[in-house]
Amino acid sequence: MITMRKLIFFIMVGFIIVLLITVNNNSMSQNAIQQNIPLETYVGKWYINMTTFPMWLKGDKKNPTFNYTIQTKNEKPTLHGDVQYFNKKGKLKHITGFDKPMNDYNTAFQWRGKGFLWLFKSNWSIIAYHREQQWAIMYFEKTLATPEGYDVFSKQKQLDDKTLETINKKLEELGLKENLKMLKQE
16 A cells, blocks of 8 residues: 555656656757748658767667657747657657757757656757758757767758768867767668
């Protein structure tokens, strides 16, 4: 039988766990570019071409993509994000959530999970963007569940030589070229 004391203890522990999971350090990257990117630009499928994120580098999750639509949430346009990848058995998996713009340029966002992932949130920002070649470099902040890191994502499944050259120059400028690993999109 659970005593009142034990019940209160379990409620307090649960509250502390939820609080720790949802802590927001509000330190949105100071590196977010000040270039206006219309929210509509993000709509569609984006391939993760380069990354520092261990989840993509381990090799058991293949062909990761960001898939965005615009939805109205709390009367404001917000990105609905569906991260897709294939597990080692070849089954398509999804991580869904909402990416709320945190600045007027649409270059800093706060992601909050959808469904049972609603307890989780993370901050990310665009630190470089090329409109014509349709690629961006994203910085994502450390959370309780993930390290900080970077992704290069583009509309190209495989980067062509000219785009790769431009990205590599930008990565060198930012001092990130050695950090990111190329992902093979199949």
